[in-house]
Amino acid sequence: MRPTVHDIAERAGVSLATVDRVLNDRPGVRGVTRAKVEGAIAELGYVRDVAAANLAKSRVYPLVFILPEGDNPFMRGLEDEVRRAGAHSMVERTQLSVVTVPAFDGRALAREIDGAIERAVAGIAAVAVDAPEVLAAIGRAREAGIPFVTLVSDLANSGRDHFIGVDNIAAGRTAGSLMGRFLGERPGPVAVLAGSMRVRDHGERLEGFLAAMSAMPVSRAVLPVLEGQDDPELSFGLIAKCLADVPDLAGIYSLGAGNRGLVKALAATGAARSLCVIAHEVTDETRAALEGGLVDAVLNQDAGHEVRSAIRVLRAKADGLPVIAAQERIRLEIFIKDNLPSEPGADDTPGAAGN
Amino acid sequence: MRPTVHDIAERAGVSLATVDRVLNDRPGVRGVTRAKVEGAIAELGYVRDVAAANLAKSRVYPLVFILPEGDNPFMRGLEDEVRRAGAHSMVERTQLSVVTVPAFDGRALAREIDGAIERAVAGIAAVAVDAPEVLAAIGRAREAGIPFVTLVSDLANSGRDHFIGVDNIAAGRTAGSLMGRFLGERPGPVAVLAGSMRVRDHGERLEGFLAAMSAMPVSRAVLPVLEGQDDPELSFGLIAKCLADVPDLAGIYSLGAGNRGLVKALAATGAARSLCVIAHEVTDETRAALEGGLVDAVLNQDAGHEVRSAIRVLRAKADGLPVIAAQERIRLEIFIKDNLPSEPGADDTPGAAGN
DNA sequence: ATTTTTTTGATTTACGTACATCAAAAACTC
DNA sequence: GAGTTTTTGATGTACGTAAATCAAAAAAAT
Incomplete structure (x- = not known):
């Protein structure tokens, strides 16, 4: 069975309160005590139960997606996917919001990134623009400890946590x-x-x-x-x-x-x-x-997969957990007529309006 | 914020114990009281916090994958993916096990399905074989309330919950x-x-x-x-x-x-x-x-995606939650030399052994 | 109206973790 | 050694839900 904080306390010969202080980097622990606790953590292979912690903290992960405006069908599809994911994201303690900026407007994008930093969101996903002010804004997000994912369009040397898109x-x-x-x-x-x-x-x-x-x-x-x-x-x-x-x-x-x-x-x-x-x-x-x-x-490139991937990556980063590389790799798909999947919503009753 | 059992109790004018009885189909609730509680649940849009419930129950989802034996590279790759996923599945309260049966042996497959039913697993994923005894075994699993997913190879009219594979x-x-x-x-x-x-x-x-x-x-x-x-x-x-x-x-x-x-x-x-x-x-x-x-x-067809999908579907079914159809649709991928993703592990240090 | 049965409510304990409080113990300083 | 500061431990409450227990209330039966 999984080791708990009680097991750590017993193994290290300290109290629960001390274990909590070490696990959460709280002050008031001597170096020698900290070493004992960290040793016990390593020996036991303790992994935090994130679900239990989130319950205790009533935690919610507010994530923001910054997308370009306009009638580019792919971007609108991407936005639809975010909104669709957002419709039931509270079940997973995630709160998605979409912000749009004029396409290719680096200054507006940087402004929205800074806005998200101000609101202390749990993570940011954005379609990047090649501009120095965007580079700087991403740097500020990272400095503030906010995970940052570039979506569809990457930005080299930006310090972003992950790129989600194709080569x-x-x-x-x-x-x-x-x-x-x-x-x-x-x-x-x-x-x-x-x-x-x-x-x-x-x-x-x-x-x-x-x-x-x-x-x-x-x-x-x-x-x-x-x-x-x-x-x-x-x-x-x-x-x-x-x-x-x-x-x-x-x-x-x-x-x-x-x-x-x-x-x-x-x-x-x-x-x-x-x-x-x-x-x-x-x-x-x-x-x-x-x-x-x-x-x-x-x-x-599958917009739905990209949105789900962004959410998973930002959540994993916020929790300090590893990202499963194979799952988050976006494939370049080739479709001819014969392998084209049926249209989303094609299973719906013919009379159903939209989706 | 999300409604809780406390909100249901208040809205329906009953106690927590009664709410619990209704939510979990326990005896000892009059029809008129049940209707009141169910009305409150619907009005509030209450959705169970599965993570909190799992914590309370110390729940683990034992899932079994039944795969064909032999040196078919795809099936061995599928098995590797299950084992890889199983290596850290306890973090998500999932316990994966792999059982292999001789390829195309319907009788052996049916026997393993029944074995899994006996062990009261939370879900079964199997590469199906076209045989009446397999059909019957899947029926028994479904009767026992165990979710069943066919993997790679489907079986028509079997009552399985979901097929994960390509057309x-x-x-x-x-x-x-x-x-x-x-x-x-x-x-x-x-x-x-x-x-x-x-x-x-x-x-x-x-x-x-x-x-x-x-x-x-x-x-x-x-x-x-x-x-x-x-x-x-x-x-x-x-x-x-x-x-x-x-x-x-x-x-x-x-x-x-x-x-x-x-x-x-x-x-x-x-x-x-x-x-x-x-x-x-x-x-x-x-x-x-x-x-x-x-x-x-x-x-x-991506074996990794198929395994992750099977786990997600079986978990969702065990929890009585909806399956996201778009996410669980397995695409038929076309690879030529130019869009072939780099080999898994290609990011590793050149000296790294295997993976 | 009385007795019996069923339903309901109050309460406790549990899960694993977060976080706060304050007294006691340990360590440090003079 | 005495005084001061820091560290540690014990404890309580909280999150949302599960599940058990038993007394009280309500409903049903006679």
Whole structure:
């Protein structure tokens, strides 16, 4: 059976009060006594019963998720997942809140991080922005002893506890390999639709894509990047023009969130029947396009898994417990039509409204 | 804040003892009193604090995993995952045990299920076998109020609480689609390596594969199934013979666990340079083959996720709590060389032994 | 109305831990 | 050795729930 604080007291020859002082780093214990207690803890392999401690303390873990605003479907899906998890999180003594900031606004993000620090939350998860003020804010959170997780978009050298997301270079490389395999020896250039090359994630995906394409047996041109700012109408226009201007176009890689415009352009021109199209993230649009044959493959990161992982990691850090690395590793999923899981809520009664 | 039993007592105008009797279905409560208490429970939205209850009861959840014996790498990996999870499961009041039975032995499996029922375990997870005595044993477990999860291999109409695994027809279809896409217009038949067609899972994968291949624009022969009994040497022989007998072979789909023999035959003959090879489950052999270019894609189900899911589902069922469907859905993963996650333990110091 | 049976309430103990209080013991200083 | 300071121990209360006991109250039966 598991050792308790009573066992420690007996093994070390001290009282419960002394054990409590050592376990919780309270003052009033001589070094020699502390050593005895710590020795007993180690010998017994004592692990705190966190559930019992939380009960005694009536502890609640307030966690905050800071997400970018806008109509990026993936981010909205991420927000939905947080809200869904939050609906029954009090059962696990967790209280989730969502704060949104303008996309790519480092200053606003830093401000919200500092706000969360002020409120003494138990942990922070944020989609990072490459900006010095964000770097500094993360540093302040860590100094205040608040666990910090970057979500989807990492920030190097930030001291964050954990990154939850996929490797974007590998993502691009995967897209390139698949594109090359699917196209085989069929000739013609490929186009790339990005949001903005100023975003590091997009740059990394392109880098990986180009590397993989250049390693393919068949040499193939990659056209200059189309920057659609993740805007549906702008993306639509760029793709439609490209389809018109490049009659021998062989494929399109959409590495950002402009998929609504892409899918619309493909459907409008009927071009997808002869193109290989690879996009990122399963959303309503890309799911429909995959099922309807407009898109050949979607590379996905599971927002639900990411949110659950963030919660688990922040909780583990707050409790000083180990993180199970294998469980928290986010896989880059490849979906074709045949392995696409059924839509969430597909089990619901047809008349049910939303989910 | 969360309502407690005290709030129920006050709301219903009864004592704590009565609330306890109602909550725990103990005798000695009139119907009219019970209705009052249940009304208060509903109005308050009371949800039991399972952690507090477990503390009061010193509860432990003994769970048993019944797995097939043998050197099937996937099953051994599954067993490793259970043992790994069991190493620190007491922290969560869970006690995992593994029982192995001869592969495909329905009688032995039924006997172990009954043994677990006798020991009054909190839940059972088993790789199912299609046999009437197994069906009956699962029925007995359910009658005894013991939650039952089928793992990897399901059993229809068994009354099990949950299936944790992938859809094998979809798996076969995915393999067929990928094979067709990767081969493009390149001519030549494809071969299928199975364990045994007597195993329903293998039959389903073949079914899906054939359906997808026949839907491809290019018509392509599928050779009669090679049944290697998941034996490395038998599989080696069958593949080597096939490679010698069919010089225009275009691809191989390995739907079972004979991959060690397959990979060895490919390496020995140098045939893989001109073949498209798709296999199932990431194991040491398939990982190396994928990285070395002998295999083009591996379709995988994550054993670690499956074990964690089984534990979560069994715990939730034992507690009478809801199962989060999205979290417990096992995805059919497609791995090519570029999105293959680094090997578990790859973060360890190079000198570290095993893991 | 009386007797018998059933229901209800009050109370205690328990789980493992957190945290506070204050007297007693030990250690330190002069 | 006396006085002062620090450390330690004993104890109580708390968290939310489980479970047992027995007296008192309520309901049912005669």
